[in-house]
Amino acid sequence: xxxxxxxxxxxQHARSQxxxxxxxxxxxxxxxxxxxxxxxxxxxxxxxxEDWRFTNVSSLANRSYExxxxxxxxxxxxxxxVDRARLSDEYHRLVFVNGHYxxxxxxxxxxxxxxxxxxxxxxIRERSADVERQLARHANFDDAAFIALNTAFxxxxxxxxxxxxxxxxxxxxxxxxxxxxxxxxxxPRNLIRLGKNSRATLIETYLGGEGEAYFTxxxxxxxxxxxxxxxxxxxxxxxxGALHIAMTQLDQKADSRFRxxxxxxxxxxxxxxxxxxxxxxxxxxxxxxxxMPTGDQVxxxxxxxxxxKPNCNSYEMYKGILDDRAKGIFNGKIFVHQDxxxxxxxxxxxxxxxxxxxxxxxxxxxxxxxxxxxxxxGATIGELDETALxxxxxxxxxxxLARKMLxxxxxxxxxxxxxxxEVRQHLESILLxxxxxxxx
Amino acid sequence: MLEIKNLxxxxxxxxxxxxxxxxxxxxxxxAIMGPNGSGKSTLAHVIAGREDxxxxxxxxxxxxxxxxxxxxxERAAEGVFLAxxxxxxxxxxxxxxxxxxxxxxxRKHRGEPLMxxxxxxxxxxxxxxxxxxxxxxxxxxxxxxxxxxxxxRNEILQMAMLQPRLAVLDETDSGLDIDALKIVADGVNAxxxxxxxxxxxxxxxxxxxxxxxxxxxxxxxxxxxxxxxKSLALELEExxxxxxxxxASV
Numbered sequence: 001x002x003x004x005x006x007x008x009x010x011x012q013h014a015r016s017q018x019x020x021x022x023x024x025x026x027x028x029x030x031x032x033x034x035x036x037x038x039x040x041x042x043x044x045x046x047x048x049x050e051d052w053r054f055t056n057v058s059s060l061a062n063r064s065y066e067x068x069x070x071x072x073x074x075x076x077x078x079x080x081x082v083d084r085a086r087l088s089d090e091y092h093r094l095v096f097v098n099g100h101y102x103x104x105x106x107x108x109x110x111x112x113x114x115x116x117x118x119x120x121x122x123x124i125r126e127r128s129a130d131v132e133r134q135l136a137r138h139a140n141f142d143d144a145a146f147i148a149l150n151t152a153f154x155x156x157x158x159x160x161x162x163x164x165x166x167x168x169x170x171x172x173x174x175x176x177x178x179x180x181x182x183x184x185x186x187x188p189r190n191l192i193r194l195g196k197n198s199r200a201t202l203i204e205t206y207l208g209g210e211g212e213a214y215f216t217x218x219x220x221x222x223x224x225x226x227x228x229x230x231x232x233x234x235x236x237x238x239x240x241g242a243l244h245i246a247m248t249q250l251d252q253k254a255d256s257r258f259r260x261x262x263x264x265x266x267x268x269x270x271x272x273x274x275x276x277x278x279x280x281x282x283x284x285x286x287x288x289x290x291x292m293p294t295g296d297q298v299x300x301x302x303x304x305x306x307x308x309k310p311n312c313n314s315y316e317m318y319k320g321i322l323d324d325r326a327k328g329i330f331n332g333k334i335f336v337h338q339d340x341x342x343x344x345x346x347x348x349x350x351x352x353x354x355x356x357x358x359x360x361x362x363x364x365x366x367x368x369x370x371x372x373x374x375x376x377x378g379a380t381i382g383e384l385d386e387t388a389l390x391x392x393x394x395x396x397x398x399x400x401l402a403r404k405m406l407x408x409x410x411x412x413x414x415x416x417x418x419x420x421x422e423v424r425q426h427l428e429s430i431l432l433x434x435x436x437x438x439x440x
Numbered sequence: 441m442l443e444i445k446n447l448x449x450x451x452x453x454x455x456x457x458x459x460x461x462x463x464x465x466x467x468x469x470x471a472i473m474g475p476n477g478s479g480k481s482t483l484a485h486v487i488a489g490r491e492d493x494x495x496x497x498x499x500x501x502x503x504x505x506x507x508x509x510x511x512x513x514e515r516a517a518e519g520v521f522l523a524x525x526x527x528x529x530x531x532x533x534x535x536x537x538x539x540x541x542x543x544x545x546x547r548k549h550r551g552e553p554l555m556x557x558x559x560x561x562x563x564x565x566x567x568x569x570x571x572x573x574x575x576x577x578x579x580x581x582x583x584x585x586x587x588x589x590x591x592x593r594n595e596i597l598q599m600a601m602l603q604p605r606l607a608v609l610d611e612t613d614s615g616l617d618i619d620a621l622k623i624v625a626d627g628v629n630a631x632x633x634x635x636x637x638x639x640x641x642x643x644x645x646x647x648x649x650x651x652x653x654x655x656x657x658x659x660x661x662x663x664x665x666x667x668x669x670k671s672l673a674l675e676l677e678e679x680x681x682x683x684x685x686x687x688a689s690v
Contacts, residue, residue: 391528394488395542395598396516396549405541409532409581 068098099186114163180211208239254280293326474659517549519605625650
């Protein structure tokens with residue numbers, strides 16, 4: 001069965017290569033060919049593979065998704081989605097519809113010198129050498145089926161380049177919309193590079209409409225030079241029937257700072273892998289996440305931090321709120337390599353189960369090869385605190401509101417860690433509508 | 441106001457209350473004293489509605505209504521207030537939000553107009569001053585990281601804000617130094633009025649120097665074994681609780 005499904009993606013690959021054969025540079029055609037070969041060798045992961053033991057992706061990934069066409073049929077629907085995804089008109093915004101850049105909804109306000117905000121398709125045409133240098137530089141596909149698959153089809157996404165000493169004041173908002181007109185697959189590929197001593201805020205929103213179930217397979221490669229500073233947000237609001245598989249590969253140099261804020265709400269099955277290489281001294285890396293599956297949703301959150309050099313700090317806090325029959329998976333790997341003395345790594349994962357049928361599998365995984373380090377990890381799985389509920393109710397607060405208050409409180413420290421006010425308000429409004437608090 | 445008749449309650453398999461009869465009239469302050477494990481706290485929580493206890497017999501009438509038929513929050517909305525011996529810490533919920541949510545939930549239940557932010561802030565400020573509390577505590581999570589004394593004051597603050605008709609204070613004096621004790625007692629005394637009743641549960645007579653009760657009941661072995669006026673508290677202080685054990689075991 002797997003073979004036939006791999007065949008499906010391979011045929012699709014062959015067709016797409018034919019149609020693009022005139023335009024794509026030969027290095028890219030070659031990269032895509034190696035990637036599809038790697039994918040054919042790896043196949044769609046089964047639960048026999050340790051890293052996929054709790055996540056059964058095959059039934060969704062084995063559907064025959066068609067490659068989304070560059071034209072989309074319903075622009076009303078896309079316009080409505082753009083509106084829903086909008087956080088602020090002040091932001092630099094790149095909109096992609098079914099994986100393809102949509103200029104009419106994108107806006108790049110006056111860009112400071114030294115800042116490139118482009119779509120990858122255009123960058124491949126206009127700065128092929130730059131793209132060649134970066135594409136697949138950090139996201140290795142030899143052992144990762146979905147990175148291989150994405151690379152095999154890599155053609156569009158965001159291309160962001162911030163030059164040395166440039167501070168980008170407005171957030172850069174990447175919006176990936178799926179109109180869900182048909183059962184399609186799209187492969188956003190984002191290349192982000194921050195030069196020395198530069199600073200930026202990047203937001204990725206994934207949002208889908210009602211309709212056919214679709215598949216988003218995204219890869220983002222991020223490179224931070226010395227003393228660069230990036231806040232990265234990801235808001236996952238895929239359609240409830242969708243499959244969302246995304247990898248972010250981060251490469252950090254000395255004195256750089258990276259803060260990730262991942263918020264997962266949508267998709268039937270979502271898997272988000274965040275992998276960070278701390279390849280320099282005095283780096284600070286923060287990974288925060290909040291996932292809130294309900295119904296039959298499955299949310300798989302995976303992080304990997306490689307401490308390769310001394311004197312770096314990493315902080316990680318993931319929280320899950322699971323209701324109904326939802327399933328959550330958290331896997332947090334921390335590797336402290338032999339050279340990485342004086343590493344300080346903290347990891348915490350907390351899950352709140354609101355129903356007897358909700359399940360969470362949590363697995364911290366620390367491998368430490370240096371001797372002078374501080375690594376801590378903690379995982380808690382619990383239900384709402386009955387004593388706290390009683391206390392709130394005994395002050396007259398109805399049971400329903402008391403529950404909401406405790407759920408909101410659980411999520412609140414992750415939300416309050418969000419510095420961008422529009423994003424924080426967006427998240428608060430979601431918490432308010434689903435598990436949130438009325439203004440009392 | 442409060443009429444408890446033949447109240448029996450247990451926690452899991454242990455019978456704790458074994459036939460309590462108690463009548464507290466409007467305007468009265470009653471003290472319930474007794475040794476550890478006599479059932480004082482259980483009685484307080486059964487009145488508030490804690491679900492860990494099962495009432496196996498008897499009834500609690502409150503202004504003619506059967507309190508046992510009401511949900512926890514309904515009891516609070518009807519004016520029942522329990523000041524906890526061990527106030528609960530709630531991380532991530534600010535004191536201010538909590539208080540306002542409570543006040544307006546109760547108002548809503550009673551069909552009264554909700555309190556405006558401005559009126560709330562003004563009332564809160566007055567009460568904070570009376571209790572010698574810093575307003576910065578209102579932005580902190582409910583009871584989180586509060587000292588023992590701060591938690592008790594926070595209970596009295598809630599009581600002052602919610603203006604209950606029946607207040608039950610469960611060992612409010614424990615862990616308080618004498619200055620804090622006076623402040624707490626002032627807060628309770630300020631609530632005394634002809635249409636309110638107050639039950640003070642305590643192990644020691646000390647608090648009753650500041651909150652002078654109309655009646656004192658001694659609870660032992662899950663029953664009220666003696667009732668009297670405030671002099672009974674002094675007698676207990678003098679003789680200790682040991683002589684009661686004999687009465688209870690009869």
